[in-house]
Amino acid sequence: MTKKDRYQFVIQYFLDHTPEAETELVYDNPFQLLVSVILSAQCTDKRVNMTTPALFAQYPDAASLSKAGFDDLLPLVKSISYPNNKAKHLIGMANMVISEFGGIIPMTVDELVKLPGVGRKTANVITSVIDNQPNMAVDTHVFRVSHRIGLVSSRAKTPYAVEKELVKYIPEHYVHKAHHWLILHGRYICVARQPKCFECGIRPVCKFFKKNVKE
DNA sequence: ATCCCGAGGG
DNA sequence: CCCTCTGGAT
Missing domain, CATH: 1.10.1670.10 (Helix-hairpin-Helix base-excision DNA repair enzymes (C-terminal))
Structure with a gap:
């Protein structure tokens, strides 16, 4: 063998x-998948899918999420692992997407890992699932x-x-x-x-x- | 007590 | 390399 x-x-x-x-994560666009994958760290996909509908209703895109207040966002991710870190990362990610990438989720690993809360694993998921890159x-x-x-x-x-x-x-x-x-x-x-x-x-x-x- | 689609910092 | 973050399910 x-x-x-x-x-x-x-x-x-x-x-x-x-x-x-x-993937079992429920999403409609690259922004939603990126948020879901960030939230999925040390947490089941099922629980992520339970929390994202309310999150996306209030913050449907990077522009709205970038303006979110930490105290407003925290309750929406409170039942997820590491809610403080993730709320902070989500707001930071959205801000950089707006300021550095024109509001569009970048689609290379090198660019994605610059975003707060996005490491190599998350960058590989996004580029693979959205763009079918062999990562x-x-x-x-x-x-x-x-x-x-x-x-x-x-x-x-x-x-x-x-x-x-x-x-x-x-x-x-x-x-x-x-x-x-x-x-x-x-x-x-x-x-x-x-x-x-x-x-x-x-x-x-x-x-x-x-x-x-x-x- | 251990595990869940990890990341950031030291 | 290590540590911390930290809620819910089993």
């Missing part, structure tokens, strides 16, 4: 089973699943190291899909605690299964 064989099996498995995988966002799920299956070296200790290995082996036109495949697999099958290995079709090539689970 070479690494190439493992990738081929995994890609074919997802193509056969969940070819339609996409692999490595979140907690992608990190865990990639290591468990054996898609990346155990020496890949950081999300960036995992990202570089994944994009090296995944064909460019599958990178966008592969992000969502690994996310959703991690969310529903290869969960952090007690992964559901016997519901998982990837177990024939999975290092974790071979090492820790006996049939």
